[in-house]
Amino acid sequence: MDKSIIKASDLSLVYKDGTKAVNKLNIEINPGDLVYITGPSGSGKTSFLKLLMGIEFPTGGSLNVLGVDIKKGRKGRIQKMRRQIGPIFQEFKLIEGRTALENVCMGMRFFGIRPSKIKKQAMEALIRVGLESKIHTKVENLSWGQAQRVAIARAVVRKPKLLLADEPTGNLDHENAVSMLQLLGSFCDSNTAVVITTHATHLIENQKNAIYVHVDKGEFSIKTGKAGIAAIS
Amino acid sequence: MKSLFYNMGYFIRELFKTIRLSALSNFFSFIGTSLILLLFGLILISWWIGDNLVSSLKDEAQISAYFSPGMEQEQMHKLVDEIASMDGVTTARYIDTEMAYEENKRLLGDEADILELFDDNPFESYIDIRINLDDMDSVISRVTSLQGIDYVRDNRDVLAQLKSLVNAIKLIGSVVALAVGITTIIIISHMIRQGIYNNREQINTLWLLGAPSWFIGFPFVLAGILLTLLGGFAAVGLIVLMLEKGYAQLSGYLMFLPFPSVSELKQNISYIIIVISAGLGLFGSLFGLSSIKKD
Ligand SMILES: Nc1ncnc2c1ncn2[C@@H]1O[C@H](COP(=O)(O)OP(=O)(O)OP(=O)(O)O)[C@@H](O)[C@H]1O
Ligand SMILES: [Mg+2]
Numbered sequence: 001m002d003k004s005i006i007k008a009s010d011l012s013l014v015y016k017d018g019t020k021a022v023n024k025l026n027i028e029i030n031p032g033d034l035v036y037i038t039g040p041s042g043s044g045k046t047s048f049l050k051l052l053m054g055i056e057f058p059t060g061g062s063l064n065v066l067g068v069d070i071k072k073g074r075k076g077r078i079q080k081m082r083r084q085i086g087p088i089f090q091e092f093k094l095i096e097g098r099t100a101l102e103n104v105c106m107g108m109r110f111f112g113i114r115p116s117k118i119k120k121q122a123m124e125a126l127i128r129v130g131l132e133s134k135i136h137t138k139v140e141n142l143s144w145g146q147a148q149r150v151a152i153a154r155a156v157v158r159k160p161k162l163l164l165a166d167e168p169t170g171n172l173d174h175e176n177a178v179s180m181l182q183l184l185g186s187f188c189d190s191n192t193a194v195v196i197t198t199h200a201t202h203l204i205e206n207q208k209n210a211i212y213v214h215v216d217k218g219e220f221s222i223k224t225g226k227a228g229i230a231a232i233s
Numbered sequence: 234m235k236s237l238f239y240n241m242g243y244f245i246r247e248l249f250k251t252i253r254l255s256a257l258s259n260f261f262s263f264i265g266t267s268l269i270l271l272l273f274g275l276i277l278i279s280w281w282i283g284d285n286l287v288s289s290l291k292d293e294a295q296i297s298a299y300f301s302p303g304m305e306q307e308q309m310h311k312l313v314d315e316i317a318s319m320d321g322v323t324t325a326r327y328i329d330t331e332m333a334y335e336e337n338k339r340l341l342g343d344e345a346d347i348l349e350l351f352d353d354n355p356f357e358s359y360i361d362i363r364i365n366l367d368d369m370d371s372v373i374s375r376v377t378s379l380q381g382i383d384y385v386r387d388n389r390d391v392l393a394q395l396k397s398l399v400n401a402i403k404l405i406g407s408v409v410a411l412a413v414g415i416t417t418i419i420i421i422s423h424m425i426r427q428g429i430y431n432n433r434e435q436i437n438t439l440w441l442l443g444a445p446s447w448f449i450g451f452p453f454v455l456a457g458i459l460l461t462l463l464g465g466f467a468a469v470g471l472i473v474l475m476l477e478k479g480y481a482q483l484s485g486y487l488m489f490l491p492f493p494s495v496s497e498l499k500q501n502i503s504y505i506i507i508v509i510s511a512g513l514g515l516f517g518s519l520f521g522l523s524s525i526k527k528d
Contacts, residue, residue: 053441075446082443093438106439109243110448112235154442 004028005162005193006052010061013047013218021047023218024061029195029211031161034188036204037197039215045197046090048215049164052195053087054078066161083111086155088184090166092147094139100126100150101135107154125153129183144171148180156187163187163194169203177203236448247452248459251428259460262424266417266464266510267471273413274472274506276406281501282492283399287392289491294366296387297359298376312381313360319375321368326361330354343485414513417464421457421517426524428453450522457518458511465510469503476502 006029013022021044029035037045050056051063054070063070068081094103104122113121126135129149139147148168155163165184169177181196181203188194198204204212212223252259298316300309310327317325328336333356338345348355364372369389377385429436439449480495 055441079440079443079445082441085443087441089441093434093441095435095438107442109240110236110444113239115239115242 004030004064005033005066006195007064008061009063011051011058011063012060013044013051013056014059020044020218022051022220025220027213027220027222029193031193032188032190032209033193033211034185034209035193035195035211035213037195037213037215038199038201038204039197040199043215044218044220045199045215046166047218048220049087049166049195049197052162052164053082053085083158084161086158086160086163086187088148088151088155088163088165088168090170092151094147094150094154096140097138099136099138100131100142100146100153103139103150104154104157107158111158121157122153125157126150128156129153145176152183159192161192163192165194165196167197167199169198169200174203237451240448244452244455248455251432251452251456252460254431255424255427258427259424262420263460263464263467265420266461267467269413269416270465270468270506270510271471273409273509274468274502275475276402276409277505278472278476278498278502280399280402280406281498283395283402285493286491287395287399294364294369294388296362296364296369296373296376296385298362298385299357299359299383301381301383304381308381309358312379315379316360316362316376319372321365321372323363323365324361325363327358328361329358330356333358417461417510417513418517418520421461421514422521424460425453425457425518425521428456429521429524450518453522454515454518457521458514461510461514461517462507465506468510469506472502472506473499 006027008025008027011022011025011027012020014020025048037048039045047056051058051070052065054065054068054074057070057072066081066084068074068077070078095106098106101119101122104125105118108118108121111118123135126132126149129152131146131149131153134142134146134150139150142150152165152168155165163184168180168184172180177200181198184194184196210224214221214223300312313325313327316322331354334348334354337356338348341347362372362376369387373385373387376382436449476495476499480492483492
């Protein structure tokens with residue numbers, strides 16, 4: 001079996017109104033990869049993540065994520081694939097009226113895990129993102145940054161093979177943005193690939209093994225290491 | 234399977250949340266479902282009683298032959314023997330005026346006082362003939378043509394009328410059953426759609442997190458079944474009450490009417506309505522859930 005997590009060949013996404021969001025992208029992402037996708041607003045970052053999650057479907061080329069060909073009409077397989085992904089959405093998509101803990105548990109309920117174990121792991125995840133004091137607070141009463149941490153906890157508690165973070169530095173000041181990127185990077189290990197989008201290119205440091213992808217109007221360019229950081233900044 | 238078991242608590246909490254989110258409209262759905270099932274139950278009971286009546290009258294295919302005036306006792310007995318030996322006749326019995334009087338007194342029961350008004354016995358003697366239903370027509374024509382028989386009375390008219398009444402009930406019943414099914418499914422599926430709409434963000438999020446459809450849909454199916462079941466129980470309660478009242482009213486006549494026993498009726502109707510309401514709840518909610526798929 002192919003052990004790459006993402007494999008895109010000539011992947012394209014053209015929206016119905018003619019907007020080219022992804023144009024002929026070729027990329028392979030493996031376990032342990034840390035990928036930064038940068039680019040101005042409206043360049044196609046979120047669109048690429050939507051393709052990875054099977055929310056949008058390729059209009060050209062092919063895309064394989066965690067062994068599943070992303071195509072229309074494969075709902076069951078795509079749902080199964082999504083269970084191996086930890087998504088942190090740009091707008092978080094937390095469930096209102098529920099506490100931070102309930103939101104984190106929600107992501108694991110259909111994994112066949114005992115409820116007591118789910119709760120324990122969810123608590124641990126919330127502690128790891130620094131939300132110990134807000135475990136039982138309803139999410140609509142959290143600050144933007146705290147809600148984001150709930151979203152992160154919900155994503156990582158699933159021990160995903162692919163962690164996707166869309167614009168996690170958006171509303172954060174410089175210092176917090178840097179530590180946010182560090183936190184997300186820390187989930188990258190030999191089993192997990194992490195993909196982070198941001199338009200704050202100045203925050204990204206040169207890291208060993210990191211893959212830097214720059215996108216503008218759907219055109220992707222990919223670099224690794226020092227050359228990569230130089231190319232995007 | 235494991236997820237289903239582990240999440241029972243969650244599903245039940247979700248179920249009550251779904252019901253609470255539009256409590257008033259769900260309450261009306263409950264009232265509507267109860268009334269519809271009540272109507273269905275009442276039709277079913279009339280069907281039952283009618284069927285029972287027809288089949289017991291059928292078993293008792295009986296005709297009475299009356300003698301021409303001025304017959305001798307001896308001639309009458311000869312006629313009885315002749316009729317008894319006919320094809321299609323099971324028994325033929327001579328009923329003298331005394332016996333006819335007693336028989337009518339028994340039939341009148343509490344109202345028998347009315348007979349006191351007569352100075353003389355107003356009843357004639359006749360021949361009570363029990364026959365096979367299939368041979369009814371031929372037996373009647375043969376008995377009528379006998380010398381010494383004035384006229385023959387049979388219960389064919391009553392039977393025919395009852396039969397057409399029961400057939401009408403059955404027809405109405407089938408239409409009502411269909412209407413009940415469709416209406417309940419519409420009410421429940423509408424309620425489920427409402428619930429899905431109220432929960433659309435949560436459903437969308439769960440979907441993006443990879444939750445299987447059954448996991449998302451299960452609380453809604455539970456809600457649909459719970460609502461129709463509650464409706465079913467309410468209908469059963471009302472029907473049982475009505476049956477008890479109705480049978481109490483009829484108590485004086487019950488021994489003469491071939492009605493099914495009230496306990497049997499109560500038991501059967503409860504069983505049927507509960508099973509049907511659960512089934513309709515399941516169908517209605519699955520039907521309502523099919524609208525999730527468009528997301
Ligand atoms: N459903 C859609 N239909 C049509 N066009 C769309 C749709 N979704 C996105 N687009 C367009 O595709 C382009 C890429 O959008 P996308 O959301 O991927 O940008 P982005 O890089 O994530 O931007 P931002 O940094 O502001 O989040 C934009 O021009 C956007 O208007
Ligand atoms: Mg975006």
